Amino acid sequence: MPMRATAILAWGLALLALLAFVWVSFLQPRLNESVADTLGRGDYELVATDGSRFTEDTLDGEPSAVFFGFAHCPEVCPTTLGDIGIWQDMLAKEGKPPLRAFFVTVDPERDTPDMLSDYVSWVPGVIGVSGSQDEIDKAIMAFRIYAQRIPLEGGGYTMDHSSLVLLFDERGRFFQTIRYQEDPDKAVDKIRRLLASQS
């Protein structure tokens, strides 16, 4: 049955062409859609220590830094807050206003907005963010943050968590990361470029 075989071949080729079309026009662009467009996007709804709501829309309007931590954190979080203080000092010396920085807790059970408010109060520009566990979990997903609760032998728990500071531009698009204890000059360089990228 050569006719039948030809028909199958033709249909096969048509199907392949269709798949190629779908790939090129829909799937590939989605795969190529950069992290910049999607990072931080989600339907989380949190509470900031300045009384405002913290949602994906909060990132729009002006550049910001976002990092995740918790107050029961002995080293990384206080150090990062201290580093942000150093960046803000350096920016201030250049006559720039402090960069908006959100400290989002990965431990909402213990970090209420009230207690976070004092915790971050000493660094200019830093705003604490908390909320229900469900909403925090959504934010952790949206920002692709790693956070894991680790029980301690003597009772209680600690949190393993990502230590990156994420920079977003004034349209809420992800710009770059600053690594834990990155050289302040390099970190502020990134912030300067972030500020310069504003349209």
Next chain:
Amino acid sequence: MKAKQLFAATAALLTLSTTPIGAETTLEALRIVDPFARATLPNQPVAGGFMVITNTGDTDDTLVAASSSAAARMEIHEMAMDGDVMRMREIEGGLIIPAGETVMLKPGGFHIMFMDLSGPLVEGNETEVTLTFEMAGDVTLAMPVVARGKGGMGHGSHGGN
């Protein structure tokens, strides 16, 4: 003249004993130098304590416990960066101080952890900490509280790694 020299020497000694950096405690074969804790942030209920422990003896010892009136409990922890993720673990069985070796408890690594602090650790204050070693027993030392961003031994603000 002699009195003056003595005075100078005494003054130097006094300066040494009130200077946190380089403070030294000896317990049998163990030498513990440069203990410090960092000042806490508002509402920070935990803190790390750091020091350098040298075992000058020929048997291993283990730091099995620590306690302080400043904290409801203390644990011996190890912090490590796994890529960009900070992980912290209690060291099971305590921190071994091998014979003839020096173990550093420093920011970003081993530390004794003050948990449920009874109050903030304030820069310039000292907090007493009792360390318990398996072999050498107990020793109590004064742990100066330094500002954030300052490590011991003249490490700059970025002694974390």
